[in-house]
Amino acid sequence: MNYLRKTRKAICYNQGELTQYFYLASHFHRELKNEVYSSTVDLERIQILLDNLISFLNVKFAEAVNENFSHLAGFYKNRANEEPRICLKSTYDNQIVDLFRNDATTYNTKYECSSNTGFEYVKKNGTYYFCNDIPEKAQKGLYINPRLDSAKIHQYSGLQKKGPTKLTIIKTNIDNEWINCWKNSSNESRDGIKSCYKSTIIIPLTLKNSSMSDIFLDLTNLDHEGRTIYGFLCFDHINTDYFCIDDIDLGYIFADLISLYMIARKNFTERSATYKKAQSMLR
Incomplete structure (x- = not known):
């Protein structure tokens, strides 16, 4: 498998994962928002929905990072022992x-x-x-x-x-x-x-x-x-x-891809008014 094909395979993986990550995170966030701003506040329900959101963001982020590490490792096979x-x-x-x-x-x-x-x-x-x-x-x-x-x-x-x-x-x-x-x-x-x-x-x-x-x-x-x-x-x-100049560009490709998960997670948590309000209500 050549360099470009490996890159394409990694980008294809992230395209699918990022699409799901944004969509499903938005879904869990919307459920939390509806409950937070409901006329009848249910703190137990808010806690469950907040946990669901955080769990999804963390678990899927970890899976994506580990999978990207596997893709990266493929570029270094046979370079050294x-x-x-x-x-x-x-x-x-x-x-x-x-x-x-x-x-x-x-x-x-x-x-x-x-x-x-x-x-x-x-x-x-x-x-x-x-x-x-x-x-x-x-x-x-x-x-x-x-x-x-x-x-x-x-x-x-x-x-x-x-x-x-x-x-x-x-x-x-x-x-x-x-x-x-x-x-x-x-x-x-x-x-x-x-x-x-x-x-x-x-x-x-x-x-x-x-x-x-x-x-x-x-x-x-x-x-x-x-x-x-x-x-x-x-x-x-x-x-x-061990490393060559091309490894810098390779690193940036994967750093940019992984950063999208981190930015999405940040947007649905610390940058979210709904997330902050839910946390304050549960204190």
Whole structure:
């Protein structure tokens, strides 16, 4: 299956899912609205309808994200012995937090945006962050990550081994010295090894680069929010020089698709007068 066919298949999937997502979310929201503004208020019924709306938005969003991760993984088959890790992150209380991942983690994934060079760059500039040689950048002081041990980074001697390294979790050519540079890391499991990555891409989910009408910006308050970044689509890999320039465009395609679910969810919840009124009535 070639690149364009894979892309078409992913877009076709999202076309159907987004159509259903918007339509059914609107249906659940309308039911809630009718009850909230009814002449005879039934708080128990409002709670049920509010739960129905939130449950639908969350469950279907999770299904869509995981399916898009599967589509993305198809683009990386046979590029290396290990596929890249893919995750969707967002911000909560000024911290970067995980929403969904295609792998398991055993370390803390919540941290200040300013403590990670990649996320700080994306948030400041509203565009992607690309780094194909984290060890080199880290040694030069151009990359920081709360999981990296700065003292061990400066002692790391692996930079002399340039170029992609075909790592596997079975053979003994694992870069244990690099793994040791990561806090709470381990080479005893596949997930532990993959979490000590050397290449990364971070793509913002945002309308920043889109042409929006003044009416839309005023109604959504986006101008006052600095063209909101709804989330971050993140890729990383244990090899250096793993990603290519085309992966940036690929990342943006999927980030834009996933952002539509997040925007719809936002519109039916925190941007909805009905949703806010229902919550206030149930307090």
